[in-house]
Amino acid sequence: MASNETYENRLYDVAEKLQIPDSTLQITRVRLDHLHGEADVDAAQFNQIAPAVLALSCREDGLPITGRDIVEPWTDLLADPEATELDPERLPEQIEAVADRLDIDHPPERPDTLVERYADTLDLSEAVGTAGKRILTDVFREAPRVVAEASSPAETAGASLVLAAEANGVDGVGPNEVADVGAAGGVTIKNRYKAFREVLDEGGLDARRYQADAVEDGASADTGRPDAKSSASDGGVSDVPADACMDAVRGMFPDELPTTATVAEALDAPEERVGDRLQDLADRGELAARRAGETVAWIPGDRDELGxxxxxxxxxxxxxxxxxxxxxxxxxxxxxxxxxxxxxxxxxxxxxxxxxxxxxxxxxxxxxxxxxxxxxxxxxxxxxxxxxxxxxxxxxxAAVDIPRRGPSDVVESLAEDIEFSETVLEDSRRTLEHYEPAADDAAFAAPELAAGAVFFAATTGGEPIDVDELADSIGFEASHVTDAMNSVFVSLCRGLIRGEIDYEESFWTADLLESDRIAEIGDPQTGRAVAAAKTYVAGREGQHVDEGTLDVLLDEN
CATH class of the missing domain: 1.10.472.10 (Cyclin-like)
Structure with missing residues (x-):
């Protein structure tokens, strides 16, 4: 396997391989960023630190992930796997050290270890404990986020053991009984039990792999759970029963997203024909089709919203x-x-x-x-x-500071992509400095505003630029560029009339009287602003006009 250059990339790759939920990955990143800021932590150590931090986060979220699960794929991603000091056996010590650095007094134990302890304390057989660990593993494989939503590993361990006891007909081992010997409350264990039960679906606990006698007989841990899929014949849309589609959708919603793919999987039927039947049901008003990008969610007609x-x-x-x-x-x-x-x-x-x-x-x-x-x-x-x-x-x-490029940055990029003079480049910068959008103007994105400023500077400076070329360069419609240019032009005219822009120091003001080019660009609103500015510079430069009067003159109220 090819090596990854940074520990961040390895972290993402290992997390994806192990199906570690995004929430667990996020807290791991936050902790690594915190450690990165400590002066006495050497950056070279992060190949050893990051796996330990990830393992700690997995423990806290109650995920059935072992140190070996993390270390082995991590090592495979190193340029020289043989030279690493990573060792699954030493990871618990590293977790303790990392927890101490992060002011975590007692790092939690893995949930599988807790399942064994709770089973022993409750005098359950080792086989029932093993069944509990298998249940936790299966739920995690099917729905990692359902496991990670737990408040502690004690909660996921307790819920798994309650399910294992139920699967084996053991009475007197419910959420409250497990809570008495563990660190999670009965209510939280019960809630997680319900969530796990839904993931296993109807009949899931009947799987042979969860039976204590099968565990004792050495039945494979990989023996699959019973498949609850129904069958449908392979034919046209009429061969996919409407009732079966409706039952599948109602069985999923609101706990699972009913899409064409998931309904087809539930019915073990061709996706195209299931899609035709679902669309037919939507046309009849029995389902509502809610498009999510390229995916269509099919919602029962009596339900309005997705959770x-x-x-x-x-x-x-x-x-x-x-x-x-x-x-x-x-x-x-x-x-x-x-x-x-x-x-x-x-x-x-x-x-x-x-x-x-x-x-x-x-x-x-x-x-x-x-x-x-x-x-x-x-x-x-x-x-x-x-x-x-x-x-x-x-x-x-999301309360996150997303890096953004401003209009001036985009102007610089346009100068590299499209050939125009240094004069146009400098005039575009000055245009953006003077630009003040009107309150009712559309909110232009930085590329639109940059292209509009360049279009304005080039046009007023006698170096016309093809608006389509500008639009193609920024990936917007040409009309967006002309709209932005009009907004820029109106803003500068108003600023001039209000006395906020100096006539003598502006590159474009002389053209208001001396060039016919100005009259050939812009929409009617821009034309009115230009006419007002022409009147102003024709001999009334000292008589500035306030904003309210301008609105009346330009008929913008």
Whole structure:
């Protein structure tokens, strides 16, 4: 396996391989950033520190991840695996040291260890304890986030043991009994028990691998759980029963996102024909189709909204689809999914595509990447401006400082991409310095405003630039560039009339009287602003006009 250059990349790759949830990965990153800021921690040590921090976070979230699970894939990613000092046997000591650094008094034990202890304390057989560990592993494999949502490893261990006792007909081992011998309360264990029970689905506890006698007889830990899928014949849409589709959707919702793929899997039927039947049900009003980017969620007609968890699932699916289409690094994908998990509660599922795109761009920027919003937008039906708006919103709701380029930065990039003179470049910078958008102006993204300023500077300076070329360079519609240019022109005219811009020091003011080019650009509002500015510079430079009078003159109220 090829080596990764940084411990951050190895962290992402190992987390993805082990299906470690985004929330667990995020707290690991926060802790590593904290340690990185300590003066006496050598950066070279992070190849040993990072696996220990990840293992600590996994323990706290009650994940059935061992030190060997982390160390072996981590070592495989090193340039020289033989030279590493990483050792699964020494990881517990390193976890203790890291916990001490992070002011964590007592790092928790792994949940599988707790299952064994609770089983022994409750006089349950070793085989029942093993069944409990298998249940925890299976739930984690099916739904990692359901495990990570627990408040402690005692909670996940307790819930798993209660389920193992139930699977083996052992009475008197419920949440309260396990709580008496563990560190989690009966209510929290009961809640986690219910969540695990739903993941295992109907009949899941009947699996042979969970039976104590099978464990004692040496039945393989890899023996699968019973498959609850029903079958459907392979034919046209009429061969996929409407009732079966409705039952599948209602069985999933609201705990799981009913998509064409998940319904087809539940029915063991061809996805295309299931999709046709679902669309038929939607046309009849029995289902509502809620599009989340490239994914359609099918919701029972009597239900209006998806819950936060299902919205997160929908946006995660769209993140994954964009990652595949754009060939984005796994580390960017995982970080984007983490941002989604933090912020998706206030997002409508219909906005999944834009939100997922913004999360990917934010993730790329936060990890020193340069994923272009125009490239992302080209993969979907929304415009580039929508991504910039969603980046702003994501920064607010996720409370994260997303690196952004300002209009002046984009002007510099345009100068590299499109040939125009140093004069136009300098005039574009000065234009942006004087620009003040009107209150009712559209919120222009930085590339739109930059292109608008360049278009204005080039046009007024007698060096016309093709607006389509500018638009192509920034990945926006040409109309967006002309709208931004008009906003710039009106703003500068108003600033001149108010006396905030000096006539003698402005590169464009002389053209107001001496050139016909000005009259040939802009919309009617721009024309009125130019006419007012011409009147002003024709002999009334000393008579400035206030904002209210300007609104009346330009008929903008």
């Amino acid at each position: 936060a968890d299902l919205t997160i699932d929908a946006v995660h699916s769209e993140v994954d689809a964009l990652v595949e289409a754009l060939d984005v690094d796994a580390s960017v994908r995982l970080f984007a999914r983490g941002l989604v998990s933090d912020a998706a509660e206030s997002v409508a599922v219909e906005d999944a595509a834009e939100f997922a795109g913004a999360a990917l761009i934010a993730s790329s920027r936060l990890n020193d990447g340069d994923l272009d919003p125009a490239t992302v937008a080209a993969e979907r039906d929304f415009g580039t401006r929508a991504l910039y708006q969603w980046l702003d919103r994501l920064g607010e709701i």
